[in-house]
Amino acid sequence: MVFLCLAGSACGYHVAGRGNALPAEWKSIAVPALTNRTTTYRIEQRLTEAVVHELLARTHYRVVAEEKSADAVLRGEVTSIESSALLFDTVTNRATTMLVNVRLSVRLVDSASQKIVYENSDFLFREEYDISTDIPSFFEEQGPALDRLSRDFAGALVSTLLENF
Numbered sequence: 001m002v003f004l005c006l007a008g009s010a011c012g013y014h015v016a017g018r019g020n021a022l023p024a025e026w027k028s029i030a031v032p033a034l035t036n037r038t039t040t041y042r043i044e045q046r047l048t049e050a051v052v053h054e055l056l057a058r059t060h061y062r063v064v065a066e067e068k069s070a071d072a073v074l075r076g077e078v079t080s081i082e083s084s085a086l087l088f089d090t091v092t093n094r095a096t097t098m099l100v101n102v103r104l105s106v107r108l109v110d111s112a113s114q115k116i117v118y119e120n121s122d123f124l125f126r127e128e129y130d131i132s133t134d135i136p137s138f139f140e141e142q143g144p145a146l147d148r149l150s151r152d153f154a155g156a157l158v159s160t161l162l163e164n165f
Helices: 002-009 043-058 136-142 143-164
Strands: 027-029 062-064 072-086 095-110 115-130
Touching: 043 062, 043 072, 043 143, 072 115, 095 143, 115 143
Parallel strands: 027 062, 027 072
Antiparallel strands: 072 095, 095 115
16 A cells, blocks of 8 residues: 555656746746737737736746847737627526637747747637626726736646646
8 A cells, every 4th residue: 555655656746736847947938928819909918917927926937028038938829809608697688607718829939949848829718707787887897807817817828838738
């Protein structure tokens, strides 16, 4: 029994969110503003800011503005944002829960070797969000909802990069 426990502990498994599949020698990552191919106003700015914040909060890397001074460069392009109603209020027939899909093309490149460390041309972030059925509140929710979506997306992306899934 003890042998099985010891053998299982050496097999490479680790707790999700605790690993780092990125090169240990990296000290800095440049994150240029994402490109926006959608009609959602300034979504690229919100997503870029959230990714920078998430990298600073969860990693030891410095996030720098200049690509030339970085050990790696994370580039991305928002290719689509779609939302659809999932749940409705039975009294008013208004949507109460929306499903939001954000698709991006993401690439992390080692600056020295120009080797692609991570690439996903169809990175899909999908999340459900509750919305208000109160009309004035509904329109006031768009900004905070996009901020929440950006934070959630950034967490998912950084986890993917660190775990290399």
